[in-house]
Amino acid sequence: MSYKTLLFDLSDNVAMISFNRPDRLNALSIELLRELAAALEAVARSDARALLLTGEGRAFCAGADLLEVQAQWPMDLKHLLNTYYLPPIQALAELKIPVVTAINGLAAGAGLSFALSADIVLAAQSSYLMLAFANIGLVPDAGATWFVAKAVGRMKALEMALTGDKVPAQKAEQIGLITRAVDDEALMDEARSLARKLAERPTVALGLIRQQFRTGLTGTLEETFAAEAENQGVAGATADFAEAVAAFGEKRPPIFKGK
Numbered sequence: 001m002s003y004k005t006l007l008f009d010l011s012d013n014v015a016m017i018s019f020n021r022p023d024r025l026n027a028l029s030i031e032l033l034r035e036l037a038a039a040l041e042a043v044a045r046s047d048a049r050a051l052l053l054t055g056e057g058r059a060f061c062a063g064a065d066l067l068e069v070q071a072q073w074p075m076d077l078k079h080l081l082n083t084y085y086l087p088p089i090q091a092l093a094e095l096k097i098p099v100v101t102a103i104n105g106l107a108a109g110a111g112l113s114f115a116l117s118a119d120i121v122l123a124a125q126s127s128y129l130m131l132a133f134a135n136i137g138l139v140p141d142a143g144a145t146w147f148v149a150k151a152v153g154r155m156k157a158l159e160m161a162l163t164g165d166k167v168p169a170q171k172a173e174q175i176g177l178i179t180r181a182v183d184d185e186a187l188m189d190e191a192r193s194l195a196r197k198l199a200e201r202p203t204v205a206l207g208l209i210r211q212q213f214r215t216g217l218t219g220t221l222e223e224t225f226a227a228e229a230e231n232q233g234v235a236g237a238t239a240d241f242a243e244a245v246a247a248f249g250e251k252r253p254p255i256f257k258g259k
């Protein structure tokens with residue numbers, strides 16, 4: 001499938017999706033959200049063992065396309081969210097492969113939700129993150145409330161949500177909002193090499209780990225014990241676990257096939 005608002009690449013078991021509306025700072029139009037949902041379905045069906053998400057130009061994503069909202073005024077935002085935002089954000093959450101985000105510039109509003117839905121978030125030193133919603137009279141959406149509060153705690157999350165202030169990458173790293181701030185010139189190389197490294201690891205276990213942390217963050221200790229045991233049953237039956245055990249005995253590095 002070809003896309004108008006995204007770049008899509010799949011090579012060496014690494015899928016890469018790049019928001020591609022640089023003249024609008026990669027703002028989320030309905031067309032982009034539809035294409036993103038389709039691209040994520042394609043990733044889920046493919047042999048990709050890691051996904052890298054980034055943006056073209058000077059922004060990662062400036063959130064909802066406000067010019068489109070204006071052109072279609074008045075819009076039912078609840079309907080818009082449920083129909084167009086939820087499918088791709090849920091698809092990202094449910095992917096069975098690790099997801100890396102490279103925040104190449106500003107990430108605002110729902111754009112920040114997409115960025116933080118990843119498991120590992122790298123950001124260029126010059127980039128900034130922004131819960132821009134309240135600046136235009138809205139509330140955080142597309143999971144931003146959960147993603148931000150789970151990452152930095154209620155106090156810092158509320159400060160970001162209520163003030164709508166820009167958080168520079170360096171500070172975002174300090175408060176645990178992102179994994180790491182990286183030199184601008186090094187960002188894409190580092191993100192690609194991280195995604196490639198993850199794609200060579202035991203994919204089934206990695207997919208289970210990302211789900212298991214969600215359970216761990218929202219469930220009780222007992223629910224976490226149960227999820228861990230369930231998932232370990234699955235991981236323990238994979239060819240990759242058998243390969244790792246054999247490789248250990250043979251004193252050689254394992255070669256994981258993602259099965």
Ligand code: T3D
Nearest residue numbers: 023024025027062063064065066067077080109110132133
């Ligand atoms: O729709 C729903 O269902 C509701 C869901 C809402 C979820 C949300 O995401 S709410 C948050 C929406 N986003 C924002 O409020 C951010 C709006 N943008 C800005 O405040 C500023 O653009 C930035 C602070 C992000 C960046 O400022 P700056 O000075 O670096 O760039 P700029 O000049 O403002 O923008 C450059 C161009 O991108 C400009 O176009 P032009 O004039 O050169 O033709 C601007 O209109 C366009 N642009 C930037 N953000 C958006 C946008 N176009 C459409 N939608 C945008 N969000």
